[in-house]
Amino acid sequence: MAPILKSPDELQIMREAGRIVAVAHEEMRLAIQPGVTTKDLDTIALTVLGDHGAEPCFLGYAPGEHPPFPATITASINQELVHGIPSDNRVLEEGDIIGIDVACFHQGFVGDAAFTHPVGDVSRSAERLLRATESALTAAIDASVVGNRISDVAKATMKRAGRLGYSVAREYTGHGVGRSMHEEPQVPNWWHSRRSKHKWEDCDLQVGMTYAIEPMLIAGRPDLMELEDGWTVVTKDGSLTAHFEHTVAITEDGPAILTLP
Ligand code: MG
Numbered sequence: 001m002a003p004i005l006k007s008p009d010e011l012q013i014m015r016e017a018g019r020i021v022a023v024a025h026e027e028m029r030l031a032i033q034p035g036v037t038t039k040d041l042d043t044i045a046l047t048v049l050g051d052h053g054a055e056p057c058f059l060g061y062a063p064g065e066h067p068p069f070p071a072t073i074t075a076s077i078n079q080e081l082v083h084g085i086p087s088d089n090r091v092l093e094e095g096d097i098i099g100i101d102v103a104c105f106h107q108g109f110v111g112d113a114a115f116t117h118p119v120g121d122v123s124r125s126a127e128r129l130l131r132a133t134e135s136a137l138t139a140a141i142d143a144s145v146v147g148n149r150i151s152d153v154a155k156a157t158m159k160r161a162g163r164l165g166y167s168v169a170r171e172y173t174g175h176g177v178g179r180s181m182h183e184e185p186q187v188p189n190w191w192h193s194r195r196s197k198h199k200w201e202d203c204d205l206q207v208g209m210t211y212a213i214e215p216m217l218i219a220g221r222p223d224l225m226e227l228e229d230g231w232t233v234v235t236k237d238g239s240l241t242a243h244f245e246h247t248v249a250i251t252e253d254g255p256a257i258l259t260l261p
Contacts (some may be wrong), residue, residue: 001184003176008210010109011249011258014178014210016258017054017111017245019101023026024048024261027116028073030099032117038075041100042086046072049104057103057110057181061204067230074101074114076232081169081216081224083231097130099243103181110181113259114210114245126240129219132164135244136189136215144205144213144248144255149203154188156172157215161189169216169241171224172233173200177247186210205250210258213247 006014024045043079049056049072050094056072069085076084076099084090084099094118101114121145140252143156161168168189176183185203192199220239227234235241247258 001077003184003203003206003209004178004208004250006178006210007208009089011158011210013107013109014111014247014249017106017109018113019055019111019261020049020104020106021053021113022261023052024102025100025113026036026259028100029115029117032092032098034092034120036092036212037088038084038086038090038092038098039088040084041075042071042073045102045251048179050075050154053104054104054106055257057105057112060202063087065230066153069231072102072201075099076241076243078240079238081232081233083217085229092119095122095126097122097126097240097242099241101243108179110116110177110179111245112177112181112245114214114243116242116244121153123239127182129166129217129240129242132161133215133217133244134167136160136217137221137244139248140215141248141255142255144250146205146207146250146252149202150185150187150200150205154191154200155258157213158191161215166217167221169218169224170260172216174212174214174245176209178210185211187213198241206245207252209250210247212245212247214243216243231242237247
């Protein structure tokens with residue numbers, strides 16, 4: 001299926017949706033410290049979205065076999081890769097790293113972004129993982145130019161992660177973003193060889209394409225499983241993970257990040 005291209009006016013609305021997400025990120029970053037619960041952070045995000053007249057995309061989201069997601073953010077701590085469910089019982093501890101994903105609807109369009117943040121002082125290895133994941137996101141954004149293909153974006157993530165000594169989540173990908181949270185194309189963090197079991201459609205990058213790039217880096221083996229809550233994805237070996245995401249647009253002047261404050 002062909003990607004849905006956005007007009008400059010539509011991009012302007014998407015920039016505003018992205019800005020609201022970025023403001024929610026900033027408010028949560030300021031609140032992250034030992035003793036805070038993931039539910040507290042969820043409340044902050046819901047308030048920011050409400051203050052801007054935006055609505056959470058994840059709340060009630062129930063694709064496939066998943067139960068409806070019960071919150072505004074996903075909050076994933078340490079070995080949790082993505083899709084952690086906020087809870088009053090989940091208290092942040094010194095040394096944790098927490099990944100938070102937020103997406104909102106604003107005037108019919110979606111903004112979607114995620115970051116991972118240290119809780120108090122964290123280990124050197126956790127710091128390294130955070131920097132590497134951000135670096136992989138930067139590499140993928142830099143590859144988001146006309147003349148490249150989606151496979152070039154995926155390979156940029158994969159190569160940067162590999163060079164820094166990390167594996168990437170293969171089963172979870174970025175995605176087109178627009179009037180819907182998930183559009184074509186999928187934006188993988190990894191590109192298949194001829195014999196691999198995961199395969200994605202490739203496509204040329206075109207002006208007006210908008211998609212979320214979301215590298216998920218793993219300090220250990222990239223084998224994942226879903227917990228019984230039907231959402232939380234964790235590494236099987238318990239190794240540390242991090243996740244950063246921006247929604248970007250392909251423009252004549254290069255990649256434009258839409259999820260900035
Ligand atoms: Mg997201």
